[in-house]
Structure formats: structure tokens, C-alpha cells
Amino acid sequence: MARPPAISGRKADHLDLCIDGDVAFRSSNLLDEVGLVHDALPELALDAVDLAVDFAGKRLRAPLLIAAMTGGVDRAERINRDLARVAQELGIGFAFGSQRPLLEEGVTAGYQVRDVAPDALLIGNIGAVQAARHPPEAIRERLVEACGLDALAVHLNPAQELVQPEGDRDFRGALEAIARLVEALDVPVVVKETGAGLSRSVGRRLVEAGVRWVDTSGAGGTSWVAVEAARADAPAAERAGRLFREWGIPTAASVAQLSGLGLGVCATGGLADGLSVARALALGARCGGIARAFLQAHAAGGHAGALALGRAVVAEIRMACLLTGSRTPADLARKPLVVGPRLLPWIPADAPLRRRIGP
Numbered sequence: 001m002a003r004p005p006a007i008s009g010r011k012a013d014h015l016d017l018c019i020d021g022d023v024a025f026r027s028s029n030l031l032d033e034v035g036l037v038h039d040a041l042p043e044l045a046l047d048a049v050d051l052a053v054d055f056a057g058k059r060l061r062a063p064l065l066i067a068a069m070t071g072g073v074d075r076a077e078r079i080n081r082d083l084a085r086v087a088q089e090l091g092i093g094f095a096f097g098s099q100r101p102l103l104e105e106g107v108t109a110g111y112q113v114r115d116v117a118p119d120a121l122l123i124g125n126i127g128a129v130q131a132a133r134h135p136p137e138a139i140r141e142r143l144v145e146a147c148g149l150d151a152l153a154v155h156l157n158p159a160q161e162l163v164q165p166e167g168d169r170d171f172r173g174a175l176e177a178i179a180r181l182v183e184a185l186d187v188p189v190v191v192k193e194t195g196a197g198l199s200r201s202v203g204r205r206l207v208e209a210g211v212r213w214v215d216t217s218g219a220g221g222t223s224w225v226a227v228e229a230a231r232a233d234a235p236a237a238e239r240a241g242r243l244f245r246e247w248g249i250p251t252a253a254s255v256a257q258l259s260g261l262g263l264g265v266c267a268t269g270g271l272a273d274g275l276s277v278a279r280a281l282a283l284g285a286r287c288g289g290i291a292r293a294f295l296q297a298h299a300a301g302g303h304a305g306a307l308a309l310g311r312a313v314v315a316e317i318r319m320a321c322l323l324t325g326s327r328t329p330a331d332l333a334r335k336p337l338v339v340g341p342r343l344l345p346w347i348p349a350d351a352p353l354r355r356r357i358g359p
């Protein structure tokens with residue numbers, strides 16, 4: 001089904017800007033403030049490092065997701081099928097971008113990948129605002145069942161919407177809609193931001209709503225405020241975009257904020273290598289997620305380019321585990337850490353993470 005030109009144009013703009021536009025945060029995601037302590041006597045063979053973890057009800061061979069990016073536009077077809085294949089080959093997760101076009105207009109482009117990724121963790125995606133407008137039964141039928149999803153991500157993006165001239169302005173009812181979905185769906189619900197991070201207070205409210213899985217999507221990677229400001233030709237949007245470009249909770253700070261709440265956390269936002277993923281795991285994340293770097297690798301080298309990036313990232317996670325004397329990601333999450341002064345104030349006093357600081 002064809003898309004109205006304005007919406008498919010927006011999706012194509014997003015892809016182009018994220019491939020080579022100036023849309024990254026200038027500030028860091030603060031993962032560089034996490035010092036992993038080197039173990040010169042690891043007493044481990046590299047092959048004995050076991051990277052398997054569970055996320056959103058499924059076993060991953062390595063703690064990595066290809067994070068939510070696209071769908072609902074013709075170009076998404078090849079991108080999603082190639083990236084889903086990479087997920088299948090590496091035993092990692094793959095997430096669709098927003099499935100609003102499928103839910104509201106029946107647009108199917110880019111949303112069928114099960115045939116190339118029969119076993120991969122497959123995560124759907126819908127905005128909290130849309131989740132509040134549609135009954136859970138419609139979401140189950142049109143998204144979960146129609147695409148063979150293992151989990152559904154609900155995205156929160158108030159900063160992006162406010163900069164987008166045609167964006168949503170009313171964010172009431174999101175938590176209630178999330179609670180309804182958790183109750184009604186028989187697949188896990190993953191609540192994610194889109195580049196501005198999740199705080200401890202939001203984490204607590206999500207736990208009360210029954211949520212078990214979250215994705216930080218913290219500040220320090222792709223700035224959706226910058227993306228929308230680059231697209232807008234309204235002076236107010238450009239001005240807000242400049243002012244709020246760096247808005248948000250850095251990824252490492254968000255993982256630290258969520259420590260000890262009982263949530264399974266995926267750390268996304270400015271990750272592009274396995275050492276960043278390992279640092280997030282050390283802070284307590286269950287896995288790391290990469291969006292933009294996979295899109296760029298795919299744009300440059302297609303399926304092979306994305307596969308090479310995925311392979312490199314997994315090898316780097318393995319290397320960081322060995323060099324900290326960690327046989328598994330869970331071992332890494334028990335090791336002592338050295339934390340820099342910009343990250344330290346974000347670590348809640350009552351979080352278990354506090355007790356691991358210091359070599």
C-alpha cells in the first residue's frame with residue numbers, strides 16, 4: 001500500500017540524515033566514564049567466555065540488539081531484511097522501527113523478516129501516544145501476530161515530538177496504555193526512549209505498571225532533536241532544536257539510574273563498539289543496542305557491511321570480558337568499577353552499583 005508522500009518523505013529524510021547528517025549529540029553518553037579494571041591473570045580461554053544472555057524472554061548468543069530504526073517505506077524493505085539476517089546469523093536481537101504505518105494504514109513495507117530470521121529475537125515498535133489511541137487487541141493482531149514478534153517496544157519521545165512541527169503535543173495516558181498492553185499481550189513489552197534516556201523515577205513508574213524490560217536510548221548518540229531540527233524549515237523548530245539538541249540523560253547515567261529496580265535493561269544511545277557494550281554490561285545492563293552505526297555500516301557495505309560490524313562488536317565484547325576476568329556478562333556485572341566524576345552523581349545512593357565502585 002502506498003504511503004502519503006509527506007509521511008514516506010519524513011521516513012526517507014530520517015534515514016538520509018542518520019546516514020550522513022550532522023545529527024549526533026556533541027556530548028558524550030558517559031560510557032567513557034566507566035573504567036573496567038584490567039585482570040592480567042584472567043585464567044580463562046577466549047573460547048570459554050560465554051556471552052549468552054536472556055532479554056525480553058529470549059536467549060541471545062551475545063548481549064546485542066540491532067536497535068529500532070525503520071519500516072513503512074520502500075527502502076526499509078532491504079535494510080530490515082538484511083539487518084534481521086545479521087541478527088539471525090549472530091544470534092542477536094533485531095528491532096523494527098515504528099510500526100505506526102502498519103497499525104494505522106496497513107502499510108506493510110519492511111515489516112516481514114521472519115522468513116530470514118526464524119529464531120532471532122524480533123521486537124516490534126509503537127509510540128506510547130499511538131498505544132493510547134488503539135485497543136491492545138488491534139496491536140496484538142496487526143503487529144504482534146502479523147509480524148511474528150517476540151516482544152513489543154513502546155517508544156517514548158516527547159523531546160522529538162515537541163521539535164517536530166507536526167508532532168504530538170499531548171502525552172497524557174501513556175503509562176496507562178503501557179499497563180494495558182503489558183496486561184493484554186502475551187509477549188513482553190519493552191519500554192524505550194529515543195535518545196533522551198530513562199530516569200530512576202520513570203523506571204519506578206514503569207515497574208509499577210508491570211513493565212520488566214526497558215531500553216535506555218540515552219543521550220550521547222543520535223539526537224532526535226537534531227534530526228527534527230534539520231528537517232524543519234520553521235524558525236521556531238530550528239531554534240528549539242538548537243537549544244535542546246543536547247537534552248537528555250546520558251546512556252551510562254540512565255543505566256545507573258535504573259540500577260536495582262528489577263528491570264532488564266538494554267543500553268542504547270551512542271554505542272558503536274563492543275567496549276561500549278561491555279561498559280554498559282558492567283553498569284548492570286543486560287545487553288547493548290546499536291542503531292545508527294548499523295544503518296551506516298549497511299549503507300556503506302550492505303548485508304556484508306552490517307554483518308562485519310556485528311561480528312566485530314561481538315568479538316570486542318568477548319575481549320573485554322576476558323580482559324576483566326569475566327567468563328560471562330553476569331560476571332562482568334559483579335566486577336569492581338572506576339567511575340569518573342561526570343557519571344558518579346547519577347548513581348543513586350541506594351543502588352547496588354554504588355558498592356562496586358573502586359578498584
Ligand SMILES: Cc1cc2nc3c(=O)[nH]c(=O)nc-3n(C[C@H](O)[C@H](O)[C@H](O)COP(=O)(O)O)c2cc1C
Pocket residue numbers: 014015018067068069070096097098125153155192193194195217218220221222268269270271289290291292293295
Ligand atoms: C534512522 C533511525 C530511525 C529510528 N527510528 C526509531 C523508531 O521508529 N522508533 C524508535 O523507538 N526508535 C527509533 N530510533 C532510535 C533508536 O532505536 C535508538 O534508540 C537511538 O537512535 C539511539 O541509538 P544510536 O545512538 O545507536 O543511534 C531510530 C534511530 C535511527 C538511527
